[in-house]
Each structure stands twice: as structure tokens, then as C-alpha cells.
Amino acid sequence: xxxxxxxxxxxxxxxxxxxxxxxxxxxxxxxxxxxxxxxxxxxxxxxxxxxxxxxxxxxxxxxxxxxxxxxxxxxxxxxxxxxxxxxxxxxxxxxxxxxxxxxxxxxxxxxxx
Amino acid sequence: xxxxxxxxxxxxxxxxxxxxxxxxxxxxxxxxxxxxxxxxxxxxxxxxxxxxxxxxxxxxxxxxxxxxxxxxxxxxxxxxxxxxxxxxxxxxxxxxxxxxxxxxxxxxxxxxxx
Numbered sequence: 001x002x003x004x005x006x007x008x009x010x011x012x013x014x015x016x017x018x019x020x021x022x023x024x025x026x027x028x029x030x031x032x033x034x035x036x037x038x039x040x041x042x043x044x045x046x047x048x049x050x051x052x053x054x055x056x057x058x059x060x061x062x063x064x065x066x067x068x069x070x071x072x073x074x075x076x077x078x079x080x081x082x083x084x085x086x087x088x089x090x091x092x093x094x095x096x097x098x099x100x101x102x103x104x105x106x107x108x109x110x111x112x113x
Numbered sequence: 114x115x116x117x118x119x120x121x122x123x124x125x126x127x128x129x130x131x132x133x134x135x136x137x138x139x140x141x142x143x144x145x146x147x148x149x150x151x152x153x154x155x156x157x158x159x160x161x162x163x164x165x166x167x168x169x170x171x172x173x174x175x176x177x178x179x180x181x182x183x184x185x186x187x188x189x190x191x192x193x194x195x196x197x198x199x200x201x202x203x204x205x206x207x208x209x210x211x212x213x214x215x216x217x218x219x220x221x222x223x224x225x226x227x
Contacts, residue, residue: 006155032213043201043217044156093155097213101146102203104155 002028002098006105013084013112021079021108023094029074030096035067038091038107050077084112116140119202119218126192127226134221135186136202144205145178145185146215149198156201160187192225199223
């Protein structure tokens with residue numbers, strides 16, 4: 001089946017630094033990928049839709065300059081959390097759309113100290 | 114935007130019991146998906162439904178796409194301890210350019226007592 005690899009699985013960074021999270025589709029091409037944020041015991045909240053070769057589409061209330069998305073190839077999308085603050089600490093999950101559904105990465109636990 | 118109402122929020126059952134959870138919406142959905150999420154992991158697809166009325170099984174799991182296209186249920190039969198986790202329904206609509214976005218329910222936390 002389709003596999004989406006997300007790295008890193010955990011990252012701790014200092015306030016003010018930037019963190020990049022990678023999402024790769026391993027055995028299929030994904031023209032569309034999605035980035036979600038999940039708070040403890042809550043559902044997934046869509047942050048943005050990442051389109052290969054074009055600008056990402058951000059959901060209302062999500063700062064595009066804060067959460068930079070790049071989808072430079074059909075198998076890779078990256079989310080960069082810029083100038084991270086403790087309130088950015090969260091679980092970030094990517095997914096890729098393929099023929100029969102949506103496959104999710106294993107998530108990245110970001111802790112900003 | 115679209116909202117999915119998922120119930121129950123949580124369930125505590127004994128091993129061997131059957132479980133049922135459902136999602137409803139005021140909007141028509143053209144795809145219903147059921148996912149399970151373990152702590153610290155991404156959601157894993159359990160069952161995908163694409164046609165109104167469709168009933169699909171995956172081992173001990175059965176899910177149906179409601180005939181009105183506004184609801185879906187997931188049943189788990191003969192539960193086992195490893196069924197513990199959070200179950201999410203999700204769906205897509207054809208509403209105004211949001212073809213490919215998934216809308217998630219709030220999840221059902223399942224606890225199975227051995």
C-alpha cells in the first residue's frame with residue numbers, strides 16, 4: 001500500500017529558531033499533500049494544502065509566513081515552522097492524496113523550549 | 114465549512130464486546146473514511162467508502178456509507194485489547210473547490226478492558 005514517510009518524528013528546538021519537517025510519498029507521486037496540526041486529545045486541524053509546483057493554500061487563521069510550505073517535487077513537501085515559539089509546540093501530521101484515499105505520515109512532535 | 118458530528122466521544126467496553134460509532138453531517142459527503150490513531154502516531158486508514166449505501170468489511174470492522182450521504186457508521190465486532198485507540202471519521206465533499214480536503218470528526222476514544 002501507499003506509504004508516507006515523515007521526518008523527524010520528534011524535535012526540540014529553542015524559541016526563535018526554525019524547524020523543517022519533511023513529508024515524502026515513498027511509492028507514489030503526490031500532487032497534493034496536506035499539513036495538519038493536532039492538539040492533545042483533539043482532532044486533526046487542517047493547516048494548509050500543498051500543491052506541487054505552486055503556492056500552498058492556507059486555511060483561515062493559519063499564518064503563511066509562520067508556516068512555510070514547499071512542495072518542490074511530486075514526492076516531497078516540507079513544512080518549516082519559522083521563529084518558533086512555545087505555543088507552536090504541537091503534533092504536526094502530513095498526508096498525501098493518492099488514488100484510493102489519503103495516507104498519513106507518522107507525525108512530528110515539536111517541542112519549543 | 115463542513116462539520117462532522119462523531120459520537121460517542123469515548124467508550125469503555127469489555128474485551129469481546131461489539132462497538133458501534135457513527136458520524137453525521139448536515140452536508141452531503143462523497144467519500145467517507147474511517148481511521149484509527151494510536152498515541153504518537155499518524156492516523157491509519159481502516160475502511161474507505163465511495164458510494165451511498167456501500168457496506169464494506171475489513172476483518173472485524175464493518176462500515177457503511179449512509180444512503181443520504183450525510184452519515185456513516187463503523188462497527189467493531191468481538192473487540193480485543195489492541196483495538197484501543199482513537200477512531201476518526203473523515204470525509205470529502207464537492208463543495209466549492211474543497212474537493213480534496215478531508216474534514217475530520219472529533220474522534221471516538223475506545224478503551225477495551227481485558
